[in-house]
Amino acid sequence: MESGNGAASGEGILIPVSESSDDFQSKILAPLQNAYLYEESEQSFRYKSAVLVKNPDLEDKYNSFRAWKRNAGYSEEELDETYGFLLFDDGSKANAVGETGVISGNNTCTTLGDPAKGVYISMYSDCLDLNRWYHGKSGYIAIIRLTKGKVKSVAENYTQNFTEPTVGFDCHVSEQLPTVSAKTSSFLAFERTQFYLYELPQDGSSGGSRPLSAAYPFAVVSFSYMDTKTSAVLQERSEVEKQVSHYLPWRGQLLIESHFYHVELISAAGASIPAQLPPVIKVKQAIPMSVLRDLLPRAVFETSYTEEVFLEGFYCSLCEFVPSEANQANSFALLLSEIREKEIVSRSNLVTDYKRGITQRNTVIHFRSYIANPQPSRPLKVNTVKL
Numbered sequence: 151m152e153s154g155n156g157a158a159s160g161e162g163i164l165i166p167v168s169e170s171s172d173d174f175q176s177k178i179l180a181p182l183q184n185a186y187l188y189e190e191s192e193q194s195f196r197y198k199s200a201v202l203v204k205n206p207d208l209e210d211k212y213n214s215f216r217a218w219k220r221n222a223g224y225s226e227e228e229l230d231e232t233y234g235f236l237l238f239d240d241g242s243k244a245n246a247v248g249e250t251g252v253i254s255g256n257n258t259c260t261t262l263g264d265p266a267k268g269v270y271i272s273m274y275s276d277c278l279d280l281n282r283w284y285h286g287k288s289g290y291i292a293i294i295r296l297t298k299g300k301v302k303s304v305a306e307n308y309t310q311n312f313t314e315p316t317v318g319f320d321c322h323v324s325e326q327l328p329t330v331s332a333k334t335s336s337f338l339a340f341e342r343t344q345f346y347l348y349e350l351p352q353d354g355s356s357g358g359s360r361p362l363s364a365a366y367p368f369a370v371v372s373f374s375y376m377d378t379k380t381s382a383v384l385q386e387r388s389e390v391e392k393q394v395s396h397y398l399p400w401r402g403q404l405l406i407e408s409h410f411y412h413v414e415l416i417s418a419a420g421a422s423i424p425a426q427l428p429p430v431i432k433v434k435q436a437i438p439m440s441v442l443r444d445l446l447p448r449a450v451f452e453t454s455y456t457e458e459v460f461l462e463g464f465y466c467s468l469c470e471f472v473p474s475e476a477n478q479a480n481s482f483a484l485l486l487s488e489i490r491e492k493e494i495v496s497r498s499n500l501v502t503d504y505k506r507g508i509t510q511r512n513t514v515i516h517f518r519s520y521i522a523n524p525q526p527s528r529p530l531k532v533n534t535v536k537l
Contacts, residue, residue, distance in 0.1 A: 164201040164248055164370070174200055178371050181233040181293050182275045187339060188332050191276040194283065200371035203248035208366055211251075215363035216297055219320075224299060234271035234294040234345055234365070237278035244290035244370045251361025252294060254348075261341055262304055262322040264312035268348030269362050271296060272340070280337035284482070285377035285472060296365040298345060303327070306341065315348040320364060322346040377472075401474055405432045411482055414474040417467065 167174045178200045186192060220229060236252070238244035257270035271294055272278050278291065299320030306324055307313045316322065324342040334342070347364050400415040410430075447461040458467040473482040 163204040164245055165204055167200040167202055167369075169198055169200070173202065177202065178293070178369055181368075182235075182291070182371070185233060185235065185273070185275040187274040187277050187330070187334075187343070194375050194377060195276070196374045196376060197371050198373075200369060201245070201248075202369050203367045205248060205251075205367070208251045208361060211361065211363050212295070212297075212366035219297070219299055228299055228301075229297060231295060231297055232273075233275075233368070234273060234296050235275045235278055236271060236292040236294060238290040238292065241290050241370075241372065244292050247292045247367045248370060251367060252365045253361055259341065259344055259346075260310075260312055261306040261308060262313060262324060262344060262346035263315060263348065267315055268322075268346050269365065271345045271347065271365060273343040273345060274339070277336070277339045277343050280340050282336040282470075283375045283377065285375070287375040288373065290370055290372050292367055293369040293371070294365050295368045296345065296347065298347070299364060315350055317350065320347060320349075322348075399469070400427045402427060403430045404471075405430050406485070409481075409485075411485060412474045413471045413482070415469050415471060417469040 167178060179197060182195070182197065183192065216229060236244075236247065236257075238247075252269045252271065254269055255266050257265055259265060259270040262270070275291065276283070300318065301321045301323055302316050302319040303325045304313055304316075304322045306326060313322070323345060326338075326342045330339050330342050347362055349360075349363060397417050398414055399417055402413065404411040404413055415427075447464055447466070449461050450464070450466055458465055460466070
């Protein structure tokens with residue numbers, strides 16, 4: 151999920167760092183690679199074109215914050231520095247953080263507090279978006295040095311009545327943070343591994359769009375993501391051949407409005423799926439993501455399964471949509487971005503051929519990607535599809 155700071159307004163200095171230098175290894179790669187949640191990230195991320203940020207005003211503001219908190223009696227644990235990360239699709243926006251600092255309203259997350267009154271910063275360098283990474287994804291990561299201060303665990307709030315910053319604390323984290331593991335789905339991991347940092351104005355004002363004192367932009371680096379599983383599928387065009395323990399049960403097109411997206415469905419659960427998918431899937435309807443959460447078992451959203459499982463009356467299997475043509479990676483990324491911003495689930499109808507006959511099945515497709523398939527006279531079948 152791209153962060154959104156405004157245009158540059160300071161005089162920050164961006165110092166290029168050679169990929170062969172010690173600084174690149176120790177100051178760029180080390181913070182990123184030490185903050186992976188998923189094991190495959192080590193092989194999948196490629197970094198280059200890094201810059202270090204030298205902004206005396208922001209650095210002085212950050213150091214003054216730490217000195218003030220130390221004088222206020224904060225413990226060494228509360229003053230312990232850590233790294234956080236922000237994702238950008240646009241390099242100019244990423245570099246602007248080095249000029250302006252991290253400003254409230256930088257993110258569309260709302261679960262831990264009002265984004266207009268604080269900033270959201272990711273704890274893990276590979277949990278920067280609601281979606282799983284896809285082959286060919288590229289962008290920019292801002293590395294943020296931060297001091298959490300006093301931290302309060304809060305319940306995730308999905309309503310529009312946002313949780314207010316807590317007096318006497320500097321940071322909110324999710325109560326569900328201890329439940330996050332490498333098996334947690336990407337969007338839940340993203341939501342549950344956020345720092346929500348804020349400053350309560352001393353003059354009683356609303357605070358406005360001011361850079362957060364507790365966070366100092368340290369560096370910006372460009373990246374690309376190479377999914378080795380997807381690469382194998384793109385190289386081998388067989389519809390049924392197993393690739394790196396993955397099958398290719400379907401290839402076709404998604405039709406959304408007037409746009410066609412060439413996609414493939416890959417699965418670790420088997421070479422077939424319980425639906426007759428047409429060459430073109432027309433997506434015409436949409437429902438809020440919150441509705442889908444209520445319809446499907448909670449575990450479907452929280453765990454990535456490698457085989458079919460039975461959950462609360464649903465048979466569930468995990469598939470993944472990937473672009474079938476390398477030159478469509480960018481348009482596919484734009485599709486994901488648009489659906490992500492609207493927080494919707496797209497609906498379509500598929501026809502399933504059973505021994506008992508042919509039935510219409512109500513199906514949903516979402517960028518976080520869930521396909522729900524009601525079946526007659528038996529438990530429901532859910533094909534979880536990652537776009």
